[in-house]
Amino acid sequence: MTGASTDPSARLPPDPTFSPEAYVSVSRILRGGVIAFVILATGGMIAELWLHPGYTLSSILSTPQSFGPDRLAAFYARLIAGSPTAFITLGVFAMIIVVVGRVVFVAYHAFHGHERPLAYIATVVVLLLLLGLFVIGAVVA
Amino acid sequence: MLLIVLVVSLLLIAVAAGFVGSLAGLGGGVVLAPVLVLFFNVPFGYAIGASAVSVLATAATSGAAYVHDRLTDLRIGSVLEIATVPGALIGASATVVLSHTSLVPVLLILLGVVLVSTVPGSLSMRHEEHPPDVEPDALSRRFHLEGNYYDLLHQKVVHYKGQNTVTALLVMFAAGIVSGLFGIGSGVLKVLALDRALRLPMKVATATSNFMIGVTVTAGVGVLFAGGLIVPMLAAPAAVGTAAGAFAGSRLLPKLTNRLIRWVFTAVLLVLAIETIVRGAFAL
Numbered sequence: 001m002t003g004a005s006t007d008p009s010a011r012l013p014p015d016p017t018f019s020p021e022a023y024v025s026v027s028r029i030l031r032g033g034v035i036a037f038v039i040l041a042t043g044g045m046i047a048e049l050w051l052h053p054g055y056t057l058s059s060i061l062s063t064p065q066s067f068g069p070d071r072l073a074a075f076y077a078r079l080i081a082g083s084p085t086a087f088i089t090l091g092v093f094a095m096i097i098v099v100v101g102r103v104v105f106v107a108y109h110a111f112h113g114h115e116r117p118l119a120y121i122a123t124v125v126v127l128l129l130l131l132g133l134f135v136i137g138a139v140v141a
Numbered sequence: 142m143l144l145i146v147l148v149v150s151l152l153l154i155a156v157a158a159g160f161v162g163s164l165a166g167l168g169g170g171v172v173l174a175p176v177l178v179l180f181f182n183v184p185f186g187y188a189i190g191a192s193a194v195s196v197l198a199t200a201a202t203s204g205a206a207y208v209h210d211r212l213t214d215l216r217i218g219s220v221l222e223i224a225t226v227p228g229a230l231i232g233a234s235a236t237v238v239l240s241h242t243s244l245v246p247v248l249l250i251l252l253g254v255v256l257v258s259t260v261p262g263s264l265s266m267r268h269e270e271h272p273p274d275v276e277p278d279a280l281s282r283r284f285h286l287e288g289n290y291y292d293l294l295h296q297k298v299v300h301y302k303g304q305n306t307v308t309a310l311l312v313m314f315a316a317g318i319v320s321g322l323f324g325i326g327s328g329v330l331k332v333l334a335l336d337r338a339l340r341l342p343m344k345v346a347t348a349t350s351n352f353m354i355g356v357t358v359t360a361g362v363g364v365l366f367a368g369g370l371i372v373p374m375l376a377a378p379a380a381v382g383t384a385a386g387a388f389a390g391s392r393l394l395p396k397l398t399n400r401l402i403r404w405v406f407t408a409v410l411l412v413l414a415i416e417t418i419v420r421g422a423f424a425l
Contacts, residue, residue, distance in 0.1 A: 015288075026204075030202075034198065034205060055143070056142060060372055088374070092371070092376065099359045122222075125219075129360055132226075132233070133363040136363060138367060140234065
C-alpha cells in the first residue's frame with residue numbers, strides 16, 4: 001500500500017533524527033493496522049449480513065452497540081461468543097493501536113536521536129491519547 | 142432500507158470520500174457524516190461515530206503511503222500534535238454539554254464563515270508551485286521545523302522551512318476542538334495551518350495533515366465508544382470504503398502538481414464551508 005514505486009530516500013539528504021528505516025517502519029506500522037482492520041471489518045460485515053439477511057438500519061441501531069476501550073471485559077466476552085460486530089470492533093482497535101504505536105515509535109526515535117523536546121512532546125501526546133481512550137470516555141459515560 | 146443495500150451504497154460513497162480526502166488532506170468524515178444523516182436517515186450521533194472510524198482508516202491508509210514516500214514530515218506533524226490532541230479532548234468532552242444547548246448550530250455557522258474567509262487567500266496562491274524561501278521564526282528554529290521532499294513530477298528535491306509556528310499551533314488547537322466536537326479529522330483546518338501559516342508545499346501539507354488526523358480522532362474516539370455512538374455495521378462499510386479510496390488517492394498525489402492539489406483543496410474547502418453553514422442553519 002505505498003504510493004510511488006521509486007525510493008525517495010535515496011535522493012533526499014539524511015535526516016538526523018529519523019533514518020530512512022524509521023520512515024519505512026512507521027509506514028509498515030500504519031499499513032499493518034489498515035490491513036488488519038480491512039480483513040476483520042470485511043469478514044465481520046459479511047458474517048453479520050449472512051446471519052441476519054433481513055436486518056434494516058433500525059435493527060442495527062436497536063441491537064447492543066460496540067464496547068470501547070473503557071469496557072474491555074464486555075468486549076472480550078462478545079468476541080469469545082463469536083459476534084461478527086465484535087470482530088469489526090477488534091479491527092477498529094487495531095487501527096487505534098497502530099496510531100498510538102506510531103507516536104510511541106516517534107518518541108523512541110526522538111530519544112535515541114537526542115531530540116529531547118520532540119521526545120517529550122511525543123510522550124505527552126501518548127499520555128493524552130491514553131487519557132482520552134481509557135479515562136475521559138469512561139467519565140463521560 | 143435493508144442493511145445490505147445500506148452497506149453497499151455506503152461502501153461506494155465512502156470510496157469517493159476517501160479518494161478526495163487523501164488528495165486534499167481530509168479524512169472524508171465531513172462528507173460521510175452529512176450523507177448518512179441526509180440520505181440514510183441515520184441519527185447524527187451515530188453518523189459522527191461512523192465518520193470518526195472512517196477518518197482513522199483514511200489517515201492510516203494515506204499515512205502509510207505518504208510516510209513511505211517521504212511526503213509526510215514526521216517532525217512537523219509530531220510537534221503540532223501537542224496542540225491538536227488537547228483540543229480534541231476538550232472538544233469531545235464538550236459534546237456532552239453542548240448537545241443539550243443550541244450552541245452547536247452557532248458554532249457550525251461560525252466555522253463555515255471562517256472557512257469561507259480563507260478561500261480568497263487560497264486562490265491568491267493558486268499560481269504558486271513551491272512556497273518562497275522564508276525566514277523561520279524562533280520556535281521553528283528551536284524544533285527544526287524544516288525538511289525536504291522529492292518531487293516526483295518535477296524530478297527534484299524541494300527544501301522548505303516553517304514559519305509562523307505560534308499561529309500554526311493555535312489553528313491546530315482549534316482544529317482539535319472542532320474534531321472532538323463533530324467527530325471529523327478537521328483536515329481542512331490542519332492543511333490551512335500547514336499551508337498558510339507554516340508555508341509548507343501543498344503536497345507536504347496534505348500528506349502531513351493526513352498523518353495527523355488519525356491521532357486527533359483517536360483522542361476523541363474513546364468518548365464516542367463510551368457513548369455507544371460507534372455502530373460496527375455503519376462504521377465498517379464507511380471505513381473500508383474510505384480506505385480503498387484513500388489508497389487510490391495516495392497513489393495519485395505524488396504525480397500531481399502542487400497547484401492542482403491546491404485547486405482540489407480550495408474547491409473542497411468551499412463546498413465544505415457552504416455545507417457547514419447550511420448544517421448549522423438547519424441544525425443538522
